[in-house]
Amino acid sequence: MKLLRNNLLEAFVAVVECGGFTDAQYALGITQSAISCRIRDLELALGYRVCERGRGGFCLTERGQIAYKKARDVLRSVRDFDAELMDLRGTITGELRIGMVDTVNGLPGFPLVSAIRRFLNRENDVRLEVSVASPTDLTQSLISGNVHVAIAPFRNKVSELEYTEICTEDHMLYCSSDHPLFHADSREITPDILTRYPICQRSYDKIVPPKLITLAPQAVVANMEAMAMLIESGCYLGALPVHFGQKWIESGQFRALDHPDLRWTSAFSLAVRKSQARRRAVELFLNDIMAVAHKAA
Helix, strand or coil, X not given: CCCCCCHHHHHHHHHHHHCCHHHHHHXXXXXXXXXXXXHHHHHHHHCCCCEECCXXXXXXXXXXXXXXXXXXXXXXXXXXXXXXXHHCCCCCEEEEEEEECCCHHHCCCCCHHHHHHHHHCCCCEEEEEEEECCHHHHHHHHHHCCCCEEEECCCCCCXXXXXXXXXXXXXXXXXXXXCCCCCCCHHHCCHHHHHCCCEEEECCCCCCCHHHCCCCCCEEECCHHHHHHHHHCCCCXXXXXXXHHHHHHHCCCEEECCCHHHEEEEEEEEEEECCCCCCHHHHHHHHHHHHHHHHHC
16 A cells, blocks of 8 residues: 555656666556656656656666655655554555675574565565665665664664674685695694785675784675685685585685684674664564574574
């Protein structure tokens, strides 16, 4: 149910997120000509063009980029408003926006899939939205309301959010079978190797063993898959969660550089905005996460 709706803004946001009119017609369930009329009406109401369309394809104008961000935020607020009113009727509806860092699904002791299944097994009309981002971006998304729940190793905690530690993640330094250290004697594996070989790190969490945190990386990646790829090249050492790197260890492609100062643990937390009254869908999902986390502990 949409108690408040704006067809013009909905069409505009859909066109932007679908990359043009063609795919937007399927998302909206209306024809391209109808979408075109709505975009034209929006531009007439605003008094400026929000996008260019034609043989050169679809692209936002400078004002259109600003308008899109504001329209997206407004529509999300409207959907949350609808859901909050429906909560009073006891109906689980609206959106549940979950944010996380990559590879969370494999975290030992934290069966996220079980929590999602537990939530969805209830009768509901909830639209799930799952996004992957850095802890810094997730913090901003929580504060702005673009995300309801986030799971990450939040090192820099802010007063606007509430954090609950749910599990830990072990990390080790890895090299591939093409790296000079792959066949090195275990006595050669010391922290000193980090000054002798190029290191690849994550852009959002430039993590190396805490004692060596000041070392600058020679390559930066945005996610674990990219990290594994550069490690596999044989040109870099890189840090991976133990649960994520295991498949390469088992296949013989990677070696974990096993030294007490070359492994460490990070704590994962569940973060939400501090609030006296949360939407029912959010509260239920939080309860489901804690239930499966305690069961796995």
